[in-house]
Every structure is written in C-alpha cells, then in structure tokens.
Amino acid sequence: MITITFPDKSTRQYEPGTTPLQIAESISTRLAQDILAATVNGAEWDISRPINEDAEIKLFKWDDAEGKHAFWHSSAHLLAEALQELFPGVKFGIGPAIENGFYYDIDPNGNTITAADFSRIEAKMIELAQKKEAIVRADISKDDALKMFGDRGEEYKCELISELEDGHITTYTQGAFTDLCRGPHLPSTAPIKAVKILSLAGAYWRGDEKRNQLVRVYGITFPKKKMLDEYLVMLEEAKKRDHRKIGKEMELFAFSANVGAGLPLWLPKGAALRDRLEQFLRKIQKRYGYLQVITPHIGNKNLYVTSGHYAKYGKDSFQPIHTPEEGEEYLLKPMNCPHHCEIYRSAPRSYRDLPMRLAEFGTVYRYEQSGELHGLTRVRGFTQDDAHIFCAPDQIKDEFLKVMDIIFYIFKALKFDNFEAQISLRDPNNKQKYIGSDENWHLAENAIIEACAEKGLNARTELGEAAFYGPKLDFMVKDAIGRRWQLGTIQVDYNLPERFQLEFTGSDNQKHRPVMIHRAPFGSLERFVAVLLEHTAGKLPLWLVPDQCVVLPISEKFNDYARRVAAELNEADIRAIVDDRNEKIGKKIRDNELKRVPYMLVVGEKEAQNDEVSVRKQGEGDKGTMKITTFAKYLTDEVASMINQ
C-alpha cells in the first residue's frame, strides 16, 4: 500500500498504481466529476496517471488556475486535432494554455485559414470532443520521437525535441492526433462542451522576429455552454470600457492622421483632467521635498552620446534634427534624465544638498514601432511624471521607500487596488546587454529587493527585464480586457552619475559619486489616464471628472436661474455647466446620465423661488431638494474627503 497525504495533512492508504481520479472517487463522486488536474509531490500530474509511491497530493477543479490550465491545454490539443483534419498538411508549433483560454501556433503550409473558418473549426472541435476519446500519455525515446515527428514533416516539433533530454520526453495522443507534450492533460476530451475560436494573429516561431512567422489561433473553451455565454457577455462589456471609446465620448483626446500616428491631441476637457492629475501629484511631491524643474524638448546629440542612450537607441529613435549651421545635431528628448543630470551639474553639490529630488512633467518622444501603437497606452509623444533623486549611496533604500509611499498613496486615492509589482533584474547569462559594473548592479538590485521586503510588497522577480542601465521595480495594472500595462516605475541607476561625472563633497571634504533614482508614479499621464478610464468605465472620481454637475432647467423660462446657480457653484470652485437646450427634462436627464455627469441639478419654479436645487445623482436617481449653498458644501466636502485621506 502507498500513503497519500492531502493538503490538510490527513492521510489515506491506496494500492500502488492508483490515479488521482480514483483517489477523488474514493472521497466523493462529486469531487471525481469536478477534478481536472493534480499535483503529486509538487509535480504536475494527469489525474489518470498512476501513483506508485507515497506522495503528497493536491487536486484541482475548474475554479483553480491549475484546473483551468489542464482544461485549456487539452483544448489546445483538441484544436490541433481539428486543424489537422480540416487543413491537411499544417505543421504544428506550440499550443499552450494561457490566462484566458489557449492558442496553437501553426504553419499553414499552403492552407489559408481566416476568420470565416472559425465556425467550422468550432464545430469540428465539438464533434471530436463528443467522441470522448481518451488522452493517453506515453514515454518515448528521443530517437523515436525525432523519427515519429520527422516522418510527419513536423520540423518545429523536431527542433523542440532535439533540445530535450532523452528519457524525459512524453507524448499525448487523442484519436488521430499525437503531440509532443509534457502535460498534464484531462483524461479525455469529453468535458469540453463549449468552444469559441477568438482570433488569428501572426507570431514568430519561438518569439524570434528573424524566424518564420506562424499563424496563432486563439480560442477558449468551457465545461458548460452557459459559462461560454457569460464569458462572451463579459468580453462585450469590457469593450464598452475601452479608453479609446470613452475618450471619444467624453471629448478627452483625439488623434489625427495629419498630425501623425501615436501623437495624441488633448482636447479641452482632457487637458483640464490632466492638469488636475498634475496638481494632485505636485502637491504630494512638494510634501516629500521635490523641486520642480523645466527642461527643453530637444537636446544636443552629444548629451545622449554621453548618457549612452544614443549608442543603445540612436538608430531606433526619431532621427537627429539638423540646424542651418553645419554639423549641429539635436534629438527630440526620449527621456528627461540627461537634462536633469545637467541641472545637477550646474553647481557644486554638498552632501548637505542631498537627497536632491528634481521633478518635471517632461514630454518625451520615442519612435515606437508602428504596430505597437495603441490608443493612449502606447504612443510616440507622451508626458512622464518624472523625477530624479540624486542621493548618497547610504540614502538609497530610504529614498526608495519614500517613493513607494507616494506610489501607494496615488494608487489608493484612485482605487487601483489590483496592481501587481515586478522586480526586474539583469539577465545573469547575458551581461553584455547592460552597461555598468557588476558591483554597482549588485548594490542596486539588493537595494530594490530589500526595500520591497521591508514594505512587505509581494513582487514578482523577473530576470532579464531590467533596463540596460539598471534594475527596476514596476507597478502594473490590467486594462479592461486583461492586458497588463506598466504604470509606476522606480529605477536605481549607478551608471548615469558615472557617465556624467556627477559629484558631491562629503562631510570628509572628499568628492563622492551620487546615486540616481528614476521614478514616475503614473508612468506617463497618457497611459495613466487610459487605464484610469478603463478601470472606472469613464465614471471618474468626483475630484477628477471634467463636469462635476450640470444644471437642468425644466424649461427655457428657468435658464436664467440655472445660469445663476452654475455661476454660484463656479465661484465655489465647483465645475458646473448648464444644459439650456430646448429639450424636455427627461431627455436632458437621459443625455447627462449617458455622459456620466455625477450630479444633475434640476431647477424649475419651486427651486427658483427658494434658491434651491433638486439633486439627482448619476446612476442613483433623485436625492431631494436643498439650498444651493448646502449642495456646494456637500460636494466640496465629498471632494476633500477623496484627496485628503
């Protein structure tokens, strides 16, 4: 007998060769129905794969990420099986489960697959799933695997096999389809009841743009039809929260092909919104001892040769601007740091001046690849809420912690509670990608890791994701359809101070080199506004929203009173407008509800006589009548409570 230990540390005895599925059956039939995947001694395990020794076991259902993962991984194989039948000759790349569904990369090998084929593919997958064929795991030697896939012309699979270690190669087969795969998988395709092919895209083989581009077929499957329907509804809802749509509706920003791709135009309401965000940040930064500076939008090319940016990005940037004078070259500034280094250098610095925190809402220009541009989240001209902190090496951690405080304050004020943190370190196997000494990299990386530990921040660590000049801590937030965008960033930099020969005089009267911290809590105003719009579905917090209230006269007879109300509110620094269109009150309410104006103030004869307004809250309805001054105080207090927490 073998002893199986469950997560709650209880144990049971089973015959050797018992499968996780059989173990589930021994507990309850319901569990046996729901179980999709397992781990055995921490290793991923098919629920139909025998266990031959004492083991700790975990069972996973649909609600567990591991359960969905197995379900979608098997679905990817089902997709491949369907494609193999419908498009003979296609060659297969890889087909993993992803966060929402799965994909399979294929070389069409002469076939053309378009969106018009989606329903055929879905139908074929359902047809195959209904055969309830077992998904069978098999061990295979490297030579046999190479022969088997080689005979079928599966060049991509052969490439993968050639890099695997003999003795650890497995295949999974269902029906006529066999795939090179590590698993784990469902015992059969039977549980796959609902299928949706979502999209087609190009994807380079092994993510290398120098290699073949394959066709990536994205799909998602569910154990119940109803779950698919709900998912599709959710996707539709998410599309309504797209910041590009909301930005247009709210008249915040626009693009023009005449101005150029990726160059946003901020409309009056959007510009005012941005200004409020800037004021909000300025106020906090002042509290933390930041000094505002202003620098030009261009800089001499030599500045970027000194900084190292020209060598790294010169070819992929907007090209130098030439002057009438021969030999002069200027670059649109792609970042603010070199300018700030020059500000630091403008006077001799003492240890008493440090930390020196130079802040600027600096507009920068980067030549992003055309295919990368996306609304306000990826643009070619944008404004960073940038600052550079120059400090002594022993001040790094303390400054780092203070920056984290600012970022947390902002995220809290704007209710970004689902952010993720990522520590990006150097790729230890590819050091030539980075500039700077090993020693400095160690110092900087440790400063970040220690600061996160001290704050209790649960950050993911990624190797090879660091900037070329230093490691960083990034804060990411998801958009409406689950794409991750980086917002805030903090980066430690030993290299620029070196390159710009920055110095300060220490208490020992010797010259020392400062360390630099780059930081931007919003990241860029553009991306931040975009993500904010998607998070709030355009219902911006009261203190940020363009129009806080709209006065709605019952008829044109009360337009004068409505204007007086708005003027009084404006006096109290409340953003109020008047809807004096010749429309019925129901129409005005509907339109302003759809425009997401937080408060509507209905005024007619009763209100005009008593200096009152009838208050209606967006999405909630009638809130009763009150004096203008009472409403003004109510709204002002509400705003104050949001930003002075």
Next chain:
RNA sequence: GCCACAAUAGCUCAGUCGGUAGAGCAUUUCAUUCGUAACGAAAAGGUCCGGGGUUCGAACCCCCGUUGUGGCUCCA
C-alpha cells in the same frame, strides 16, 4: 517592423451581382415651455481614407500608400 483584418455623414453602422449613396443618433430651423432616462415636423450634412489601375461604368475588383484593430517582436 512582421502576420491577419478593417476604413462609407460629426457618431454608430447598412449598402445585394460592379450600374450615379442610405438609416438611427447628433446638428440647424420650426413647433412646444414641459418636473427626474428619448415629444413632434422639416432641412442640411458625403474626396465612400488617399493615389494609381481594370472596366462603357468602381464604395464594391487589382496594386501602392495612410490610418486603425487583434496579436507577434520591441518598449530608455
């Protein structure tokens, strides 16, 4: 940059087989003066993304470009 797809009125979109361009909303005018989610009537509104080609004839077919969308690659 690469792959795939798209672009028609201010917005959302229809436009059959290649035969001289259509709706709703918004706008303007008229009528109405209204009490908490759409009153009515009329008018105006088009470089069918741009350029080239095929054709007696192109919004529609072909080529080039621009911009956008979904991915990939990239992201100082």
